[in-house]
Amino acid sequence: MRITKGETIALGPGKVALLEAIREQGSISAAARSLDMSYRRAWMLVDELNRSLKSPATLSEQGGQSGGGCVLTPVGERIIKLYRDVEAQAEAACARQITSLTQLLKP
């Protein structure tokens, strides 16, 4: 599921996975490493997400270049929860069609 705003994907699987990694790892740099993503790309995605939100999803401690920690705000936690709920409910609601589509594929 992707929520787009003009050309930008404001919210999609990549940003949600990154928020989850930040929650687990405690910093953008460690989160980026855990997702095999460059620090630069992770920082850009976080920045893009926070700019698109009324209130930011993460809070970064000050600290040298990529040195500080990063924690989720209640908004960040809420985004993860809502997004994962959408996935689970969508899958449940569409189980029949997804099975039919999968059965058209070669095993």
Next chain:
Amino acid sequence: MRITKGETIALGPGKVALLEAIREQGSISAAARSLDMSYRRAWMLVDELNRSLKSPATLSEQGGQSGGGCVLTPVGERIIKLYRDVEAQAEAACARQITSLTQLLKP
């Protein structure tokens, strides 16, 4: 919604939009043009889709390089219908969460 098979997206929004364009345009080359996609890329996506299916989604008439027409098979029609049903039902099932997520974004 994407159905993946290993590293490949066997079925996702790009392939479904391409099937719809082929249905409307009657050939892969015209469908590619209508989606602002190269003929090469469109042909590759159709080939990838057909190879992943037990029975193909399209039938191409013989004809010179990108010359022949292309029609959907009943399988192709079924894929479009099931995929669009999944989108509509998922959106209905998740309306509350999607509204909540959208409200976290700047207007």
